[in-house]
Amino acid sequence: MGLLLLRLGTGGVLAAHGAQKLFGWFGGHGIEGTGQFMESVGYTPGKASATAAGLAETGGGVLLALGLxxxxAGAAAAGAMAGAAAVHMPSGFFAQEGGYEHAASLGLAAAGLAVTGPGRLSLDHALGHVFDRGWMVPAALGATAAATAVVVGARNRRVRRQQEGEQEALFEE
Incomplete structure (x- = not known):
């Protein structure tokens, strides 16, 4: 029952945040507005970054909630939250100061579910763990860690160059 509650809570919050990005629901800004924000914090191209983050959060969140x-699902959500945490790092830890607390908490919960598994009250369990094999955990988390390192690293270099006065883009849109 505990894993079900953790999956529903974590997955629900992630899916809602993703829906803000993708569809503008729940007071969000949709792809257009989120894309502009992504550009402003160094994730380019903005619309593609907004789409990727929105899909990882919505898709990862729904799949986590279902336990499928x-x-x-956990790896995708953790990767998206690592990207969000990178944006908030300069503001420190606490969310009330604009810090990375919220993104880190969601990302760690999602990664924890990826490692622990969904529990008995899940679609993975009902389907005989067809999409939840032991080898999938290190594969999913490893691929996500590598992709996140590349994307966040490029973003951090871009932001650093802009702060140093260089306007050269690392990637062209």
């Missing part, structure tokens, strides 16, 4: 393809 849990390793991939």
């Amino acid at each position: 393809a849990t390793p991939a």
Whole structure:
């Protein structure tokens, strides 16, 4: 029952945040507004970054809540939250100061579910763990860690160059 509650809470919050980005629901800004924000914090191209983050959060959140393809869902959500945490790092830890507390908490919960598994009250369990094999956990988390390192690293270099007065883009849109 505990894993079900954790999956529903974490997955629900992630899916809602993703829906803000993708559809403008729940007071969000949709792809257009989120894309502009992504550009402003160094994730380019903005619309593609907004789409990727929105899909990882919405898809990962829904799949986590259902307990389906849990390793991939948790890894995707953790990667998106690592990207969000990178943006908030300069503001420190606490969310009330604009810090990375919220993103880190969601990302760690999602990664924890990827590693622990969804529990008995899940679609993965009902389907005989077809999408939840032991080898999938290190594969999903490893691929996500590598992709996140590349994307966040490029973003951090771009932001650093802009702060130093260089306007050269690392990637062209």
